[in-house]
Amino acid sequence: MSPELEKCPRSLLVCEKSNFMNEKSRHDIHVSKHSFNYKISVLIPECAVLPANISGVISNFSPYYLVRDLPVYELLQEKSYETVLQKGTVYAVSYNTKIDEDNSIALLPSVVTLNLRDKTLAPGTKRYQRVLSGLKDRLPLRYDFLFTEHNTGGDEDNSLYNLLSQYKPIEHKAVLSHHTLKNLPCPTLYPSDLQGTTLSCDPHSFLEWLGAVNLDISCENAADSFLSTYICPEPKSSVSQALLCTITGFISPEDVYLLLQELRYDLKHCCRFPERCFLTMTKLYISHKLFFNCTSCAHRKYFDEPKFTPWLSLTVHGFMDSPVSWGATEHGFLKGGENFYNLVCFKNQDYWLHMATGAHDGCPP
Amino acid sequence: MEEPTTFERHVYKNASVYHYMKISLDLENGKRSFSDAQFKQLIISALKELYGEVGAAFPFDLLKFDPSSLKAILRVYNKGLVKLWSALTLLGSYQNEACAFRVIQVSPFLLALSGNSRELQFGESLTS
Numbered sequence: 113m114s115p116e117l118e119k120c121p122r123s124l125l126v127c128e129k130s131n132f133m134n135e136k137s138r139h140d141i142h143v144s145k146h147s148f149n150y151k152i153s154v155l156i157p158e159c160a161v162l163p164a165n166i167s168g169v170i171s172n173f174s175p176y177y178l179v180r181d182l183p184v185y186e187l188l189q190e191k192s193y194e195t196v197l198q199k200g201t202v203y204a205v206s207y208n209t210k211i212d213e214d215n216s217i218a219l220l221p222s223v224v225t226l227n228l229r230d231k232t233l234a235p236g237t238k239r240y241q242r243v244l245s246g247l248k249d250r251l252p253l254r255y256d257f258l259f260t261e262h263n264t265g266g267d268e269d270n271s272l273y274n275l276l277s278q279y280k281p282i283e284h285k286a287v288l289s290h291h292t293l294k295n296l297p298c299p300t301l302y303p304s305d306l307q308g309t310t311l312s313c314d315p316h317s318f319l320e321w322l323g324a325v326n327l328d329i330s331c332e333n334a335a336d337s338f339l340s341t342y343i344c345p346e347p348k349s350s351v352s353q354a355l356l357c358t359i360t361g362f363i364s365p366e367d368v369y370l371l372l373q374e375l376r377y378d379l380k381h382c383c384r385f386p387e388r389c390f391l392t393m394t395k396l397y398i399s400h401k402l403f404f405n406c407t408s409c410a411h412r413k414y415f416d417e418p419k420f421t422p423w424l425s426l427t428v429h430g431f432m433d434s435p436v437s438w439g440a441t442e443h444g445f446l447k448g449g450e451n452f453y454n455l456v457c458f459k460n461q462d463y464w465l466h467m468a469t470g471a472h473d474g475c476p477p
Numbered sequence: 478m479e480e481p482t483t484f485e486r487h488v489y490k491n492a493s494v495y496h497y498m499k500i501s502l503d504l505e506n507g508k509r510s511f512s513d514a515q516f517k518q519l520i521i522s523a524l525k526e527l528y529g530e531v532g533a534a535f536p537f538d539l540l541k542f543d544p545s546s547l548k549a550i551l552r553v554y555n556k557g558l559v560k561l562w563s564a565l566t567l568l569g570s571y572q573n574e575a576c577a578f579r580v581i582q583v584s585p586f587l588l589a590l591s592g593n594s595r596e597l598q599f600g601e602s603l604t605s
Binding site: 116117118119120122123124125126127128129130131134136137150151153178207210282284303304306307315316319320322323324326327328329338339340341342360361427429430431432433447448449450451452454462468475 | 484488490495497541560587589594
């Protein structure tokens with residue numbers, strides 16, 4: 113048998129561990145540079161209901177717009193340039209274009225091959241006119257686009273919508289779905305052991321397990337099963353319940369960051385001193401569900417029974433057909449279009465960050 | 478309370494043991510009922526047809542199977558990926574009925590299969 117048959121493309125996984133409070137922590141940079149996010153998945157062990165503060169943050173996510181058949185030169189028109197693009201909070205990616213078959217376009221807020229914030233490309237300059245006429249007359253590209261803009265709460269928040277109004281943009285909100293998983297086998301994680309050499313499982317096994325949870329794949333199989341031998345990695349424990357929450361749409365990195373901050377806040381304030389919280393907790397019934405109200409930190413608990421999650425996980429999937437992954441690092445599809453990162457947040461504010469891209473892509477930052 | 482951790486960074490190259498495949502089966506005369514065991518047996522017979530009894534003797538897992546859409550997720554050791562993929566591609570019939578396996582997504586990360594942005598549809602006809 114030819115040895116060529118046993119080769120496969122490279123895989124690349126970058127893992128970091130640090131602490132959110134560490135001055136040099138780069139978690140915020142990694143989140144902000146991953147511009148084109150399609151799906152967020154949050155897993156909170158020992159949690160049964162979606163906490164109100166988390167659903168509040170998600171419902172405040174900026175809307176996104178689908179614009180059909182938009183000529184690319186519209187993005188460079190003087191009006192759009194001044195009112196929207198210069199602000200640097202607009203993200204756009206061509207929709208329904210496959211990067212391995214079609215041309216794909218992405219508008220980054222800061223750096224692109226055609227740098228829209230370059231001074232030599234300011235309206236009125238020769239270079240600007242040349243690019244504009246090129247896209248208008250010589251290469252009249254038109255695509256369906258998805259747009260989103262981070263809401264800053266200012267008066268100009270409608271500027272993106274106004275700019276696109278003649279192309280009849282359709283507004284969409286990110287779709288939230290969540291459900292509670294019961295009796296879930298769950299790997300045990302220790303923040304100090306990222307590589308899984310002694311206490312935790314290794315990063316690939318953890319990501320495999322997380323994938324199995326997200327895809328509703330059973331991990332209770334016998335070693336001699338005909339169908340599947342997949343089992344939860346060791347060391348493991350069984351959690352009585354876990355909340356799996358997914359948000360799908362076109363999500364700006366700013367919104368991802370806000371969600372991360374809220375998740376961190378909950379972990380920090382509700383789980384840091386569980387003993388103290390127990391002493392001051394009062395019971396609260398909302399819609400026949402039992403909550404615990406922690407009066408010492410003035411914050412509602414996740415849990416409808418007194419257990420505390422030692423960690424939670426946030427996974428962010430980028431668009432598989434985005435031409436870039438982080439910053440301006442090139443991204444392709446090849447066979448799977450991997451373009452995601454995962455943050456495991458621990459209650460002492462330590463975190464693990466896993467970043468993965470495709471076989472021929474640039475290395476994550 | 479544990480002490481806050483120190484910064485660490487590791488780059489794993491080709492450290493993944495498995496590849497994962499999301500596939501679906503198209504049959505010429507539409508859907509028919511398959512059990513998960515029948516579905517896996519069909520893939521095994523495709524492997525044997527192409528590589529023979531010995532060449533096809535490597536393990537793979539049917540992690541998930543949806544009988545209504547005939548979509549499945551497979552897990553295979555890296556060195557079996559090309560053989561499995563080629564056997565799926567070259568299978569042309571099932572019980573004298575033309576059929577084809579479609580490979581939707583292949584990744585060394587199972588997690589990547591849970592976030593397929595090509596599934597983002599808005600339920601309206603596309604303008605040409």
